[in-house]
Amino acid sequence: MNENNISPISRRKVAEVANLIKTYDTKGFQTKVLMGIDLTVYEHDFIAIMGPSGSGKTTLLNILSTIDKPTQGTVTLDGQDVTRASNKELSSLRRDKIGFVFQDYNLLDTMTLQDNIALPLSLNGVPEKVCIQRVQEAAARFGLKEHLRKYPYQLSGGQKQRGATCRALVTNPKIIFADEPTGALDSKSGRDLLECLKGVNDSGQATILMVTHDPFCASYAKDVYMLSDGAILCRISRGADRKEFYDRIVDVQTSMGGDSSWE
Ligand SMILES: Nc1ncnc2c1ncn2[C@@H]1O[C@H](COP(=O)(O)OP(=O)(O)OP(=O)(O)O)[C@@H](O)[C@H]1O
Ligand SMILES: [Mg+2]
Numbered sequence: 001m002n003e004n005n006i007s008p009i010s011r012r013k014v015a016e017v018a019n020l021i022k023t024y025d026t027k028g029f030q031t032k033v034l035m036g037i038d039l040t041v042y043e044h045d046f047i048a049i050m051g052p053s054g055s056g057k058t059t060l061l062n063i064l065s066t067i068d069k070p071t072q073g074t075v076t077l078d079g080q081d082v083t084r085a086s087n088k089e090l091s092s093l094r095r096d097k098i099g100f101v102f103q104d105y106n107l108l109d110t111m112t113l114q115d116n117i118a119l120p121l122s123l124n125g126v127p128e129k130v131c132i133q134r135v136q137e138a139a140a141r142f143g144l145k146e147h148l149r150k151y152p153y154q155l156s157g158g159q160k161q162r163g164a165t166c167r168a169l170v171t172n173p174k175i176i177f178a179d180e181p182t183g184a185l186d187s188k189s190g191r192d193l194l195e196c197l198k199g200v201n202d203s204g205q206a207t208i209l210m211v212t213h214d215p216f217c218a219s220y221a222k223d224v225y226m227l228s229d230g231a232i233l234c235r236i237s238r239g240a241d242r243k244e245f246y247d248r249i250v251d252v253q254t255s256m257g258g259d260s261s262w263e
Contacts, residue, residue: 099168158189
């Protein structure tokens with residue numbers, strides 16, 4: 001195909017699940033949590049997974065990001081069938097191709113912010129000089145340059161989460177997985193983080209899959225998938241205007257039964 005004529009369909013697949021089923025077995029009782037999900041993430045996507053509490057968002061993200069295993073179905077990351085990968089292959093996949101951002105930051109208290117962000121690089125044996133340069137570039141982008149010598153207890157929640165996001169980005173992973181990244185932040189810090197995530201996605205640096213129950217947070221994505229009882233109900237795609245996208249997300253959320261069960 002002519003390079004100028006590439007349709008969205010031919011964009012590179014970064015992650016894919018097909019007919020994904022997850023059943024938990026608790027004391028002999030089987031609970032089916034994911035009902036046969038098909039989802040493809042393409043390069044440069046920024047996808048938000050939304051849905052009421054207990055609808056299976058974290059389970060889906062954990063399976064896509066190799067933290068958890070499916071009961072049935074396939075999971076492919078950067079062309080590799082994760083369900084058939086050995087533990088060694090899984091470790092290198094996690095190290096080289098995936099970045100994680102968790103709700104509670106997961107920074108190491110005994111290390112400065114600079115060392116925390118550099119950790120995935122230093123574990124990979126990247127020379128110190130290169131580490132420092134990469135960390136400083138990422139920190140500048142996330143407004144953290146003045147804070148690199150501080151320890152996590154000296155940082156605000158927003159600064160910690162932006163630091164955790166820098167740490168996820170510093171290895172240039174194929175995809176960033178984020179579970180409720182603004183869940184522990186006040187609205188201003190949450191907005192700052194989302195602007196940063198949008199910035200790295202817009203510049204083509206990161207493909208992002210983010211779980212959230214918050215329509216405001218989801219409105220920073222390009223596409224929102226609504227999950228209900230372990231199945232994808234619909235996809236909502238963004239137009240030019242984030243506010244209009246937000247309104248459409250809220251409309252769908254309302255039609256699914258309001259937001260009281262979404263906290
Ligand atoms: N390890 C487990 N064993 C048994 N059941 C589980 C386990 N983990 C999750 N579940 C159940 O699976 C369902 C989906 O959980 P999940 O954490 O994916 O929901 P969620 O959409 O992320 O919810 P929230 O918005 O509250 O974070 C819930 O009913 C939960 O109780
Ligand atoms: Mg969850």
